Amino acid sequence: MEMQVKPSKRLETFHNYEKPFRERMSELEQRGKNIISFAGSDVHPFGYMPPKYVQEALIKAAKKNLTMYPSIRSSIGKRFREAVVAREKKVHGVSYDPEDVIWTNGVTHAHELLYFSLLDPGDECLLLEPTYLTWCEFGYVYSDKIISVRGGVEENEWQVDPDDIRAKITEKSKVLIMVNPNNPTGAVWDRKTVKEIIDIAGEHDILVISDEIYDLIVFDGLKSVPAASVANDVPVITLNGLTKNWLAQGWRVGYMLFHDPEGKMEQFKKKLMDYVDFLLLMPPTMADAAAEVLEKSLEKGGMDHIDALNRKLEKHRDYLWKRLNEIDGISCVKPRSGYFSFPLIEGIGRIWKDEREFVYDLLEHGVYVRPGFLFGKVYGQRHVRMSFILPIDMMRKGLDRLEAFMKKRMA
Template identity: 40%
Template sequence: MHVAKRAFRVRYAIREILPYAEELERKGIKVIRLNIGDPVPYGFQPPEYFREALKKAVDEGFNGYAPSTGLDELKEEIAKKERKYNGVEIRDPRNDILITQGLSEAIFTVIAATAEEGDEVLLPGPAYPSYIAYTNFMGAKPVFYRNIEEEGWVPDLDDVRKKITDRTRLIVLINPNNPTGAVIREKYVKEMVNIAAEHEIPIVSDEIYDLIVFDGLKTPSAAAVAGEHPVIGFNGFSKVFLLTGWRLGYIYFYDPED
């Protein structure tokens, strides 16, 4: 069987160490897996209202294909959620929201749509591995901007500016950040949006952990502070609502001028 060359571009560090963890488990050694954000195996379950709604939908015959971009009713509810919790106004939910199979498909879709062979995607360092893997798969280059550990892993804005080239196709902000856990403060989020706007580069704001914050902190959504600048938002239901197995994510497009 012929295997495309691009298949060999992809490495996924977490998957590479999993066999070692599985070997320890076979030997009876307890392993706590911090490699995946899935609380369900540890006794956490989705809220009852989600489970009851799923049962009702199945019983009422909603078992066929959904529209390719997702149900309009779901998009309308997502727009309400974003407005309520994140202060984001999505003007036209039916056209500005795309339902995806978890956030992984969202990441793949946007990188595939914007980055070609030889292009660059500017990522936080360290970054969630899927961004690296999908960028490499497309033949593009992951470039990492520094996050300052001593200051709570905030983006080094000067380094962001230095890393931008004429091949940069996306700037990615993950907030709250995975893997560092940092909640990026509003002034840094605004500056990241401004830098992207100055260079006319799309900014992706990955906010899948938006409501899992502590110590009185609040996650500032990039679209809520972006003003007239466009933002591509990533979010979903896996983490906050414990629906990891449902594979339910979404992309929203915020652009007050379009």
């Protein structure tokens, strides 16, 4: 009998649910069909460029010949952590110590790392949905106790439902995960809402993880509220990085911040720091460049590009949002942040069995959108995620196709 190497039971629980849709899109494109994709978050193909000092920082770091093994505790690691601390203090007014910072290879890597290091069998994780898709997928790999919580009420601009948080808490609840500003909905939760989430978690000794990668990509004069800024003695792990604010997706520079004034996470933080250091996760060249970027961003004019970026994204957001709400059978809450909208497709459950069927059907008509179940198995249903980073002319063409498709199907 030939040897067959099988994946572990843990790996078997992982499913790349988007893969079949992308494979179908590739098949159609190979046959000559033009597909306009609203799925992506990579801004570079559409002409978005990071500030000049970001490019210069990487060139400068590359010339330093930093080819030693990585170490968080090296002088480069110290510089990076100090730069993160300075950034958080100036931008958000939240104080940290350099020892509160842990490097990750992008924020997505932090998602997996935290599930791996925090959850034991039987531990429950409260996941505020809709949420970013890797919080879902990695969660199901590491736990069978991912509890879907209504993290956004669509009729109230996707604001949180605190009553549902309270209703889902049990004695086994260990972690609560929130994404604010939110991907996929574009919601920005106000101070009162964030404080209420934190207070509920504090009442039940639940650790809060707050994914804040879009903290400055916020529109309409709003400002995001960091969870740690209202947490007082409640332990919070904040996630951020260079991906969005500095348009450096490919750098894979992320970090965790530990807000822990009473030392409740000290044992965990020390163990996780040792683990990350052992894995040699922090490439010296990238860490040196990232530190340079963070330092430069604190200088006068260092974040001027954010205003220009937000003005451009607001214009694109307005166009997509307006067009979507003019299409019969589609309704969309106005996104207040990020790159995405999360429209409701009213015919799902009636004309189409679910989002899968809708997305496959729409693909045949030359448009690809991401199905909502990727962003929450309960509270993502009947929705799709659509990006507004595309050029307006491209969006117009795709939305014309979507509108014709909906007219045909809704007739």
